[in-house]
Amino acid sequence: MDSLNRHEDYGQESLDETHLLADPIEQFKIWLREAEAAEIYEPNAFVLGTVDAENHSRSRTVLLKGVDERGFFFATNYLSRKGEAVAANPNVSAAFGWYPMYRQVLIQGFAEKVVGAESDEYFASRPHDSQVAAWSSHQSQLIENRAALDGQFDQALAKFDGVEVPRPDYWGGYRIVATRIEFWKGRSNRMHDRIEFVRHMTMDGVLSDWQVQRLQP
Ligand SMILES: Cc1cc2nc3c(=O)[nH]c(=O)nc-3n(C[C@H](O)[C@H](O)[C@H](O)COP(=O)(O)O)c2cc1C
Numbered sequence: 249m250d251s252l253n254r255h256e257d258y259g260q261e262s263l264d265e266t267h268l269l270a271d272p273i274e275q276f277k278i279w280l281r282e283a284e285a286a287e288i289y290e291p292n293a294f295v296l297g298t299v300d301a302e303n304h305s306r307s308r309t310v311l312l313k314g315v316d317e318r319g320f321f322f323a324t325n326y327l328s329r330k331g332e333a334v335a336a337n338p339n340v341s342a343a344f345g346w347y348p349m350y351r352q353v354l355i356q357g358f359a360e361k362v363v364g365a366e367s368d369e370y371f372a373s374r375p376h377d378s379q380v381a382a383w384s385s386h387q388s389q390l391i392e393n394r395a396a397l398d399g400q401f402d403q404a405l406a407k408f409d410g411v412e413v414p415r416p417d418y419w420g421g422y423r424i425v426a427t428r429i430e431f432w433k434g435r436s437n438r439m440h441d442r443i444e445f446v447r448h449m450t451m452d453g454v455l456s457d458w459q460v461q462r463l464q465p
Contacts (some may be wrong), residue, residue, distance in 0.1 A: 258350040258434025263441035265460055272445035272458060273427040275316055276353060279431070280315070281461045283346045296322070297341035298333035306333065312344075313370060313421070320355065320424040321362065323370055325387035327418045332388075334359045334422065342424055349436030357426040367420030379413035425455075430463070440465035 268328060270277040283291035292312040299305050314321035320342060325331055332341065342355040371379060384397075384404035391397050430444040442463035446458045 256393040257436050258438075258440065260436060261350075261433065262435065263431060263433035263443060265462070268431060268443055268460075269381065270280065270318075270365060270458070270460075272431070273315065273319075275431065277315060277353060279346070279353060280344075281444075283344075283349060283351070286346070286349055288348060291346065293344075294369070295343040295345075295429060297332060299337045299339060300329070300333040301336035303412050306330070307343075312402050318423055319360075319368075319426060321370075321421050322424075323367070323419070323421045325385075325419050326361070328387040330388075331418075340424055352430075352432040354430040354432065355424060355426045357423040357424045359424050362421040362423050364420070368415050369416035370421055371419065376408075377405070378407050378459070379415075382416055382419045383408070383413070421449070427455075435465075438465060459462075 263406050269278070280291060290311070293309050293311055295307050297305060297307045308330065310322045310324060310330075312320055313323055326335075338358040338360065340357065340359045342353075342357075344353040344355075344362060369384070373398070381401065382405075383399040391400075428444060428446050430442055434443040435441055442465060444461050445458045445465055446461065447458045451456055
């Protein structure tokens with residue numbers, strides 16, 4: 249396991265406040281496009297962190313399926329462990345690691361279920377067999393073996409053969425409304441650049457303007 253003892257130089261390319269747009273969501277889009285251009289594998293994958301009703305934290309990878317001024321959209325099963333956690337505690341985190349570019353974006357905020365019509369639209373855009381899979385897997389529930397899982401899939405395939413697959417009501421999108429977005433750029437000697445945008449929700453439920461600050465590495 250050579251990687252455990254490697255000390256890679258993360259390079260001289262710097263990141264400061266003047267390199268970034270004033271709107272961190274627009275800046276995020278630029279970095280995502282640059283990760284795509286650099287042919288990073290699954291550049292839209294991120295690690296979603298949740299905290300459940302018993303205060304246990306859990307992380308898992310999901311795929312970003314949309315980003316706009318409202319936030320970061322992903323889709324999943326609402327009855328999964330992450331769905332149960334978000335129902336109990338909407339505070340979530342998202343970590344994008346574009347390691348070959350020495351870049352990381354860390355997001356903190358809260359997750360909201362998107363409206364049904366938006367989930368319908370996204371579900372309709374998915375391949376038929378992925379739609380069938382949403383019916384045939386009760387995500388995060390136990391199952392006795394692989395054969396039983398394959399059986400559920402085959403049953404659902406037969407049921408929806410040649411017909412449009414409706415969206416199950418337990419499956420849909422969340423949007424992460426960000427209150428903190430950090431852009432991290434690796435630098436030589438572990439003196440990395442960290443520029444963080446912060447905003448808060450006012451008493452009236454309105455999001456304040458973004459403030460920008462630098463963090464020590
Ligand atoms: C690259 C990658 C992408 C994934 N994308 C999703 C996704 O978009 N939605 C999802 O529900 N699970 C996705 N998963 C599976 C999750 O990591 C996880 O196993 C699943 O959502 C169940 O998590 P939970 O039991 O904590 O709810 C992905 C896994 C990987 C490795």
